[in-house]
């Protein structure tokens with residue numbers, strides 16, 4: 001896959017839908033490089049629907065509206081098939097909604113080109129996928145270092161950053177292993193390292209502790225908590241009720257709808 005150069009996006013002109021005042025037009029390069037308006041939500045879904053064609057079609061998201069502010073840490077819970085991964089993919093602009101709007105830092109993603117969205121993901125979003133595939137032929141340090149390809153860093157810098165984040169997930173002694181030499185839980189930790197290597201503003205994690213024992217799960221959640229304390233926005237899909245209950249906010253999804261939005265501290 002070839003990655004477009006950053007200047008490809010500089011000519012894009014897009015519209016910022018401000019929560020206050022009238023929308024104003026800005027250049028894409030400003031959005032990518034400048035600090036976002038702190039009052040804009042990190043991610044906002046407005047009446048988002050996602051259906052997959054078929055007979056009958058599958059309605060994976062059914063009119064979801066939710067606002068996640070910058071710096072929040074949120075759990076997403078719900079039964080298997082309820083739409084959690086779909087919602088995360090739509091939040092991360094990997095999937096387009098069938099109807100409704102997705103705003104990233106106040107900007108309606110529908111006005112952005114696919115190249116621009118890819119650049120936003122490459123620079124600002126860290127995605128931990130539920131099904132994660134590593135490139136088989138290269139050591140895990142390079143699988144992780146590839147997460148920096150958008151940043152124009154030279155290979156030694158990319159590897160140094162990969163080394164540091166692999167140490168943070170407890171894989172400092174496995175960096176030169178190939179993917180087929182890792183356990184399932186270690187592979188899951190590589191997925192987390194890959195998502196974090198470019199120090200993303202948003203981390204969208206789909207079952208990041210799904211295959212892990214409780215001690216390793218706790219260390220991954222500690223890592224997310226420390227990223228949260230650095231001001232990053234974190235959304236974690238989890239089936240683990242203990243993990244969900246420990247986070248400041250829980251979104252409960254049922255049949256593609258946002259059933260409950262719970263903030264235990266503010267009750």
Ligand SMILES: Nc1ncnc2c1ncn2[C@@H]1O[C@H](COP(=O)(O)OP(=O)(O)OP(=O)(O)O)[C@@H](O)[C@H]1O
Pocket residue numbers: 052053058059060078079080081082083084085086087130
């Ligand atoms: N590409 C697709 N084509 C058709 N249907 C799909 C597609 N992706 C997901 N679905 C369906 O959409 C619904 C929501 O799927 P989703 O993956 O979002 O669920 P989930 O809540 O993440 O489940 P799990 O906890 O099992 O991961 C499911 O019924 C699923 O079968």
Ligand SMILES: [Mg+2]
Pocket residue numbers: 084085086130206
């Ligand atoms: Mg899922």
